[in-house]
Amino acid sequence: MTTDADPLLALDNQLCFAIYAANRAVTARYRPLLAELGLTYPQYLVMLVLWQADRDGERVRVSDIGQRLRLDTGTLTPLLKRLQGAALVERRRDSSDERVVTIALTGRGRELRRRAVAIPEQLMCSSGIDPQRLEALREELRSLLAALDRADGSSVG
Numbered sequence: 001m002t003t004d005a006d007p008l009l010a011l012d013n014q015l016c017f018a019i020y021a022a023n024r025a026v027t028a029r030y031r032p033l034l035a036e037l038g039l040t041y042p043q044y045l046v047m048l049v050l051w052q053a054d055r056d057g058e059r060v061r062v063s064d065i066g067q068r069l070r071l072d073t074g075t076l077t078p079l080l081k082r083l084q085g086a087a088l089v090e091r092r093r094d095s096s097d098e099r100v101v102t103i104a105l106t107g108r109g110r111e112l113r114r115r116a117v118a119i120p121e122q123l124m125c126s127s128g129i130d131p132q133r134l135e136a137l138r139e140e141l142r143s144l145l146a147a148l149d150r151a152d153g154s155s156v157g
Helices: 015-035 041-055 062-069 073-085 107-116 119-127 131-152
Strands: 089-093 101-105
Touching: 015 041, 015 119, 041 062, 041 073, 041 101, 041 107, 062 073, 062 101, 073 089, 101 107, 119 131
Parallel strands: none
Antiparallel strands: 089 101
16 A cells, blocks of 8 residues: 555554554553453553552642643543542542642542552453563653653653
8 A cells, every 4th residue: 555655654654653553452452451440541540640649648639640641631630520420539629729639549449459450461461462572662662752752842751
């Protein structure tokens, strides 16, 4: 399907498409595992941030979750409301600054972590890819992201 006249515009030569297609494929692999937990993939990402903070005994500001996940408030707020509706998190306004909303896990949210701990290994095993190769790929993607952040002057990461 590629012509010699325009190899730079061939879909298969696009980094963006390779990343996009891989992301969709990985997300599809997560879907049945997360369905058992009652979570969508974006909700799982939020819970990962919260589980890590909970281990450190912290409440997390919504803005910090958004920065960590590279999500804007308009996308994040509905996710958090659904997690709150499922009794996995509690949202609270900061008493010293009403504009700041913090999030903490509920007991049910903490219990879900115990069930979710097997998901990364299940996903890795189902991929059939050598774990060291997956680790190297993750590091390459982190390096790419850092380089793109430096290139656009962003400090998100």
